[in-house]
Amino acid sequence: MLNAPRVPLSHPVELSNLDPMPGLFTKLALKLQTLLGDTKPKRDTLGDRGENAAARFLRGKGFTIITRNYRVDSGEVDIIARDGKTLVFVEVKTRQSDEPTPESQVNSEKMHQITKAAKVYISRYGYPRPPARFDVVAVIWPEGNAPVIRHTEHAFEATF
Numbered sequence: 001m002l003n004a005p006r007v008p009l010s011h012p013v014e015l016s017n018l019d020p021m022p023g024l025f026t027k028l029a030l031k032l033q034t035l036l037g038d039t040k041p042k043r044d045t046l047g048d049r050g051e052n053a054a055a056r057f058l059r060g061k062g063f064t065i066i067t068r069n070y071r072v073d074s075g076e077v078d079i080i081a082r083d084g085k086t087l088v089f090v091e092v093k094t095r096q097s098d099e100p101t102p103e104s105q106v107n108s109e110k111m112h113q114i115t116k117a118a119k120v121y122i123s124r125y126g127y128p129r130p131p132a133r134f135d136v137v138a139v140i141w142p143e144g145n146a147p148v149i150r151h152t153e154h155a156f157e158a159t160f
Contacts, residue, residue: 050094050139050147051078057137057149063088072120075113079137080121087132089118091155094139102138103152108159115159134158 055065063081070077079090091114093102114134122129136155141147 046096046141047092047094050141051092053094053139053141053147053149054090054092054137055079057151058090061151070117070121072117074120075115075117077114077117077121080118085130087122087130088135089114089121089132090135090137092137092139094141096140096142098140098148102140103136103150103155106136106155111156112159118158119160132158 051068055068058079058081059065061083063083066080066082066087068079070080077089078092079088081088081090091106091110093105095102095105111134118132118134122132133154134156136152138150138152139147140150
């Protein structure tokens with residue numbers, strides 16, 4: 001039990017007198033913010049707009065978007081979708097120009113991270129597991145112009 005001073009409600013209470021360990025709340029709040037990351041709303045970045053455009057594009061091709069920005073300790077997948085009976089793990093690369101091509105920016109390390117995240121995701125399914133593939137959607141979005149979207153199916157093979 002805290003040994004807080006009894007003060008009539010008509011008098012203001014100095015909160016620092018009630019804190020048994022001064023500064024603890026502030027330290028805990030800062031630690032929590034560090035662990036959870038920035039809680040401010042996300043900005044509308046080029047990458048965010050590109051992922052939104054890619055999701056609309058895939059829906060227009062008949063894909064069902066299952067989830068977006070799937071993250072696990074080992075990696076991240078921008079979009080997980082279904083194309084018929086096939087699970088599709090999609091990496092979206094958005095750039096203002098086509099030099100170098102966005103598709104070429106998906107290097108072997110990124111492929112491995114996507115594959116690891118996909119493995120965790122697909123492990124939820126029983127056997128037989130659904131077929132899966134890895135696609136890349138390139139969004140070239142020059143400032144002031146409409147985006148150009150390229151979809152490469154079977155862009156790479158699983159690295160496991």
